[in-house]
Amino acid sequence: MRILVINPNTTASMTALIGECARAVAGPGVTVDAVSPQSGPAAIECHVDDVLSVPGVVAEIARGEQEGYDGFVIACFGDPGLKAARELATGPVVGIAEAGMRTAAYLGRGFSVVTTLSRTVGHARDLAEEYGTARQCLGVHACDIPVLALETDPTARARILRACEDALAVDGSDAIVLGCAGMADLCHELSAQLGVSVVDGVAAATTTVEALVRMRLSTGKRGEFAQPPVRTGATT
Amino acid sequence: MRILVINPNTTASMTALIGECARAVAGPGVTVDAVSPQSGPAAIECHVDDVLSVPGVVAEIARGEQEGYDGFVIACFGDPGLKAARELATGPVVGIAEAGMRTAAYLGRGFSVVTTLSRTVGHARDLAEEYGTARQCLGVHACDIPVLALETDPTARARILRACEDALAVDGSDAIVLGCAGMADLCHELSAQLGVSVVDGVAAATTTVEALVRMRLSTGKRGEFAQPPVRTGATT
Amino acid sequence: MRILVINPNTTASMTALIGECARAVAGPGVTVDAVSPQSGPAAIECHVDDVLSVPGVVAEIARGEQEGYDGFVIACFGDPGLKAARELATGPVVGIAEAGMRTAAYLGRGFSVVTTLSRTVGHARDLAEEYGTARQCLGVHACDIPVLALETDPTARARILRACEDALAVDGSDAIVLGCAGMADLCHELSAQLGVSVVDGVAAATTTVEALVRMRLSTGKRGEFAQPPVRTGATT
Amino acid sequence: MRILVINPNTTASMTALIGECARAVAGPGVTVDAVSPQSGPAAIECHVDDVLSVPGVVAEIARGEQEGYDGFVIACFGDPGLKAARELATGPVVGIAEAGMRTAAYLGRGFSVVTTLSRTVGHARDLAEEYGTARQCLGVHACDIPVLALETDPTARARILRACEDALAVDGSDAIVLGCAGMADLCHELSAQLGVSVVDGVAAATTTVEALVRMRLSTGKRGEFAQPPVRTGATT
Amino acid sequence: MRILVINPNTTASMTALIGECARAVAGPGVTVDAVSPQSGPAAIECHVDDVLSVPGVVAEIARGEQEGYDGFVIACFGDPGLKAARELATGPVVGIAEAGMRTAAYLGRGFSVVTTLSRTVGHARDLAEEYGTARQCLGVHACDIPVLALETDPTARARILRACEDALAVDGSDAIVLGCAGMADLCHELSAQLGVSVVDGVAAATTTVEALVRMRLSTGKRGEFAQPPVRTGATT
């Protein structure tokens, strides 16, 4: 089984980290490749970043489809391009916000999301609503660290830990969901420090795709998610 | 007052039609210009079309912003790129699905949407939910005419009329919302034939932007819709 | 085009103020007349006030209908008699809570309402729910100034400003909606002081009615909003 | 214990019928008086009727309050004036739509409402939503008999029975709620014919008020439902 | 009329208290018997307690059914076994959370629940959702007194009073609902101290069952709540 994990931003070090975290949870016999688009935003921190990353995501799905991947992960917490990817791919496609929040829903009454910038909180709440986890999503908390500073700011880990502690206290939640693929490597450390489960969406999406492929389940192709119509002579 | 109406697809004849319909409802002293992106899908009929049209929409907003337009309309019933546009524009930005459905909400208990292809019904329902019109949106009905065939298929008008009649009968609705910018020119004729108000989203969005500008109202810039962050050396 | 703006309370100075604010946003060629019922409560600050104002509102709609007005505004934030008015009027009828909140929904993720008395907060929330703006209505805040004191209390403006500042801070909202027609004249001043858009429902409803009339849209008359049944010999 | 049942319309024969049905379920030692306003609509079949009946309802509540009634029933399925009545009354006030639907909610997964005219269906659904019974209210069905014809049309009972049978078949419901006070006397006969519980709102509201009084429970008076403010020199 | 009140826990002193409180509100001519299962948890303070109490509840319903009781109350705020009981009983079955919250919904805009242990708060909120009272349930507050300590802890009353005061202040509610059958005897005393209605679910459920029986209303038996299927040779 081969899974393609697509990091929608173009920061190579983050793609490498995401790949490692995905491989760490993949089962025996599962190959995980992590890629990012050839061009696009270096980080995804607002709606403009989000939409400008999508053509690259779509191109990687198309390429992966030709190379025969069995399933796909979109590894940015905004799940950019998820529905478009489901039209193009034969195998299942899972976003990390989608999988992170649905996975956390198995762990008790509710979870808190801890994310990067405050301006993304509204989008995370929209996704919680769309994925049917609005009642379980007890709060979305920003630590106000830019995405690319997660790797470079020496205070980042401490501030994320503090945001998690605050979230647990305020929300009375049973688990934490990390709201950025760039935090994927922190989940076991944070979990040990906090004493609750900490869900990394990259891991959650990877195991979900693996399970879907193993059960031979994929996107329905009879309606909304059929292959896009072919238009002769169209501009694109 | 100058309003820029952006047709997210690249079909020039549709851009012209949209511009006419917008100008027909604009008040005295309001200039309306209609444009479409330089490249992108010729029609928007699925999620892939939708996301691939957005970089062009964003570019037109950015250009319009530099040229000093007071407000913007995004003239495709999927409202592609609406939130990203709100980050970039100083003046208000309104989508035609958003304005079409909210306008119809003033006309009674509920409305029916009549749109082009069945595969877009789910997206229209998502937008009804997002815009707070889910209870009023009593049904979304497809006439299964491709977008570009609206201009060329001689049976199109009759089939749209029949879809509207069916929608009114099944849903018991008080008004019709046309679910495609390419139907903008049909609303008065259909209204006369059906005996109920027929809402064209292009007209609704244009009058909404005009009203917002006149009232000096625009997108809040303190949080989610502030200008995108500037990243030194970022790929995009 | 002639629009009749009905102030449901019988305080003439407030009717004059409402008329001025409506005319200030009406387009060229639009005549706006402001009236109030011949009898009824001097202010509308509770459910009893609300229901006792409605027969007067209904009478003004009936009179305006005979005089050929093209559309109607009900200018009290409780929107008293709105559905009954839609049965009687040929043209569109819009309430200021309805238009204020739906207009604010175009301005970002969410808005705060700032209103007069605490006891009206529940009704404002009910209206937010009914109009499909419950998710966007991030808070309803009372400044606890009686309606008629808005004109006479020299501290009123300062207290309203403070309530708006508090609302923005607590709710993280993108805009303010003024929750009383008696505040209509404050919106530009407050907007300048607060740095966010401030929506006056009177202006929002007036521009909405103007737009509906221009687009030839009105209440559906096939069902719930048909003219009331005529009963021979009935008491009323 | 003395309960005042207010028929909001001015048709005396219906007031008499409502009084009988209320007394039939009142417990030993409970006096039930049924009254109607001195003027107002003869039947309540649209929004205009509804709002024009309310000043009369409010006057009867005020009179009943002075006469020391322990609790009040508003006996029209639109529950006109319910919130205003709660401001004025010391004892509990219950509407028949409210009590009819909440009572039916104890009887299984869901109920169907059978009412008079189609144009009132939307209002019944709004009330189901407001009272927290939207999920249980599986359908609202009109038999299209005008209110006053319930007493005079010899086919009325048969048509109501058929509407109930259709409702049970279509909705798969566990009970019927009668959507008009004028049907109050039919509930046992219909129940015997249909083989399911048939809820008359007049009975449901009367027993609910009796129970509330016995438990010494009444409307909270600390906020929204405090006595209306007194305004010196106000018009009303 | 004979009503059987079942205390799902096996603490006899609590059963006696519940019986007294139920009898205190039952009308003339109504016999109320209070029982508890022969074995099961001594108190119900978590999900395991809840589910282990249910076989006993079901057995008491079956016994009561054979003894010809007209209706049943399940007197634990988690309403354990309510749906199963409705399958077995001919007469109506009402839970105290269900009746307590629906009864409080007649008393104004919203109520607060004051309950025992924090760990039951989520379940109380689930029930508020299920019973259609989620919007009215403005808060669920735990006083963190174990169920059995309600009778023995001399500070219990003072702490419950303080929890009620806090709830009213924070939630702005119109009434209190007591979230445990073991608090049933406190409602009048608390009401006098707090100045708002305090709803005891035992009283609310008893008067509700009495009213349903008087109106000859009971669970629909055509579908979900028909008698359980008989399986020849099945283990149970």
Add this chain to the structure above:
Amino acid sequence: MRILVINPNTTASMTALIGECARAVAGPGVTVDAVSPQSGPAAIECHVDDVLSVPGVVAEIARGEQEGYDGFVIACFGDPGLKAARELATGPVVGIAEAGMRTAAYLGRGFSVVTTLSRTVGHARDLAEEYGTARQCLGVHACDIPVLALETDPTARARILRACEDALAVDGSDAIVLGCAGMADLCHELSAQLGVSVVDGVAAATTTVEALVRMRLSTGKRGEFAQPPVRTGATT
């Protein structure tokens, strides 16, 4: 890794079938044991069956916990005892309705559930609501085959296939969820015949538990799902 799959009914042949289906999707190195309670209903087809199965489920969880299982599956589509099991188990516990419906939510816009008896439809819809999949659950369809007849009735497969075909046509869904553990072995055959993904909850729950264990995620133990309180001298 060792996973315990608990069939809440006591029919050994069904337990064997469930065990096979679980093992078929478990990854390398995962041991799956399937058990059923020592006593309880032979099939679970109504609320009484459901609640009477739960003490046995709870006992098996307690036994499995002592034997060191890493995670648990509850293999009945009503998910009986799921919350109680989460209090007792250290590792994750997943129900097959929960996992079946959440898994299907990854496969498109919506799914249909095909289940056994009509009387269980309401419970399945309640679970869809609780698990956040109400919008995706486009329909619940009964084939009206008793649970134990799934193994013995030679027409069962054909009738289930037809129910699936009807569901896809009526609901326009993207996938089918099988609403009974006794159908677990049919999913690949049905999928081949229907041309859409068919989700077996047993497989979905088993892969979900495996993934949770691999990611070291489990139920939060700080609040609602902490171990049950210990009561000295309590009856149970």
